[in-house]
Amino acid sequence: MNKFFKNKSILVTGGTGSFGQKFTEIVLKRFPHIKKIIIFSRDEFKQFEMQKKFCKLDKKKKLRFFLGDIRDLRRFKIALNDIDYVVHAAAMKQVDTAEYNPIEYIKTNIIGAQNIVEVCAETKSIKKVIALSTDKASSPINLYGATKLCSDKLFIAANNFLGSNKFTVIRYGNVAGSRGSVIPFFIDQAKKKTITVTDKKMTRFNISLAESVNLVIWSLVNSIGGEIIIPKLKSYKILDLAKAICNNCKIKFIGRRPGEKLNEEMIAADESSIKIDMGKFYILIPQNQKKNFLKLIDKSKGKVLPNNFEYKSGQKNFLNQNELKKIINTFRV
Numbered sequence: 189m190n191k192f193f194k195n196k197s198i199l200v201t202g203g204t205g206s207f208g209q210k211f212t213e214i215v216l217k218r219f220p221h222i223k224k225i226i227i228f229s230r231d232e233f234k235q236f237e238m239q240k241k242f243c244k245l246d247k248k249k250k251l252r253f254f255l256g257d258i259r260d261l262r263r264f265k266i267a268l269n270d271i272d273y274v275v276h277a278a279a280m281k282q283v284d285t286a287e288y289n290p291i292e293y294i295k296t297n298i299i300g301a302q303n304i305v306e307v308c309a310e311t312k313s314i315k316k317v318i319a320l321s322t323d324k325a326s327s328p329i330n331l332y333g334a335t336k337l338c339s340d341k342l343f344i345a346a347n348n349f350l351g352s353n354k355f356t357v358i359r360y361g362n363v364a365g366s367r368g369s370v371i372p373f374f375i376d377q378a379k380k381k382t383i384t385v386t387d388k389k390m391t392r393f394n395i396s397l398a399e400s401v402n403l404v405i406w407s408l409v410n411s412i413g414g415e416i417i418i419p420k421l422k423s424y425k426i427l428d429l430a431k432a433i434c435n436n437c438k439i440k441f442i443g444r445r446p447g448e449k450l451n452e453e454m455i456a457a458d459e460s461s462i463k464i465d466m467g468k469f470y471i472l473i474p475q476n477q478k479k480n481f482l483k484l485i486d487k488s489k490g491k492v493l494p495n496n497f498e499y500k501s502g503q504k505n506f507l508n509q510n511e512l513k514k515i516i517n518t519f520r521v
Contacts, residue, residue: 192409194221199271201258201304202278203227204234206366207320209241210397211275211404216245218405224250228267229278230257258300265307268314273408276304276319276343279336283324286332287446297335298342305346305355314354318407319343320400321359321416323393323452323501326459330447344414344474353413353480360419361393361452361501363400364515370429371519378434386444390426391451391501394515395419403469412480416461416472418454423501424512432512451502463493470499 198215200208204227212225229235235253242251256263258278268274279297280286286293301319308314321340324333340357347353362369370392377383403419411417430439444450454470455463461472464481466488473481484490507515 193219195223196272197223197226197270198273198275199226199228199267200275200277201228202276204229204231204238205277206363206397207277207400209238211277211401212242212251213245214398214401215405216242216250220248222250224252226252226254226267226271228254228256228258228264230255258303259295261303261307264303265311268307268311271311271313272315274304274308274314274317275404275408276301276317279320281322281332283330283332283447284445286330286335290331293331293335297332298338301339301342305342308354309346309350316408316411316413317343317355318404318411319355319357320404321357323359323361323454324449325359326453327456329449332447340416344416347414347477356407356411356413357416358403358407359416359454360395360400360403361421361454364394364396366397370426371433371516374430374433375516375519378437381434381436382438382440383430383434384440384442385426385430386442386448387450388427388441389450391423391506392426393421393423393452393454393501394507395421410484412484414473414477414480418470418472418499420469422505422507423452423503424507428506428509429512432509433516451500453498453500455497455499457496457498463495463497465491465493
């Protein structure tokens with residue numbers, strides 16, 4: 189794998205976010221022969237802060253910053269000069285905010301995705317594009333999920349009009365410790381001895397930033413193009429998480445926010461794609477693409493799952509409070 193990225197260039201959209209920063213850290217440490225990493229984002233201050241953060245790690249000056257917005261097709265096209273791989277992490281993500289500002293989410297999550305697809309499809313140097321998705325794109329009940337479903341469809345369908353497949357989607361739930369995620373939010377609330385929970389029956393999947401980055405790196409190396417990759421994860425009950433953070437805090441139930449799901453869903457029972465168990469993860473592939481994946485399925489001893497198979501955080505395999513405490517402790521100052 190080390191030779192795979194030798195003299196290659198990677199562009200990360202939304203690269204100043206939690207995922208982008210962890211991705212940059214891991215890639216710079218693990219792949220010293222990479223040519224460059226381009227951070228493409230629209231916030232100049234976050235780029236300035238990230239540049240300071242990585243100045244010691246990036247001694248060979250392989251990290252570059254490109255100010256721009258995926259809504260701007262021409263600007264993004266310029267940024268792709270001499271790029272081999274694109275990791276698309278840019279998105280507007282707040283569920284309740286999306287309900288009141290739908291047009292802004294459509295512009296970034298759908299029109300922005302369309303821009304990436306069109307430019308990357310016509311840029312011959314681009315070998316693979318990995319787009320990050322969310323559980324909320326599966327059977328969406330909120331505007332954010334709907335925009336990400338549209339985005340996923342754009343990336344997967346893009347393979348239909350190319351000579352070769354190069355667009356892949358990775359779908360996973362909330363990342364533990366990422367900006368705006370529940371663990372740091374609860375830790376901060378616990379200082380005042382009251383934690384607010386929207387619904388006592390709520391569950392969520394658990395994935396760390398490092399796990400999400402490793403999955404993207406694996407996909408850059410091994411993906412075929414045209415698939416949605418879904419990691420197998422443990423889940424937790426939100427009430428267990430609150431108690432693991434502060435067992436003697438008051439729990440205040442405030443009701444679900446607009447567009448908020450009770451359980452995270454990665455694979456819907458009525459999903460029309462072919463569902464395949466690949467061991468450590470699942471893949472969803474379009475009905476007309478199965479022949480492209482036969483070698484990968486055979487190599488990984490993959491098993492085709494029943495049409496009604498579903499994958500939700502409300503199913504079994506929950507983290508207990510001791511396991512949750514170990515995760516929580518990594519975020520305490």
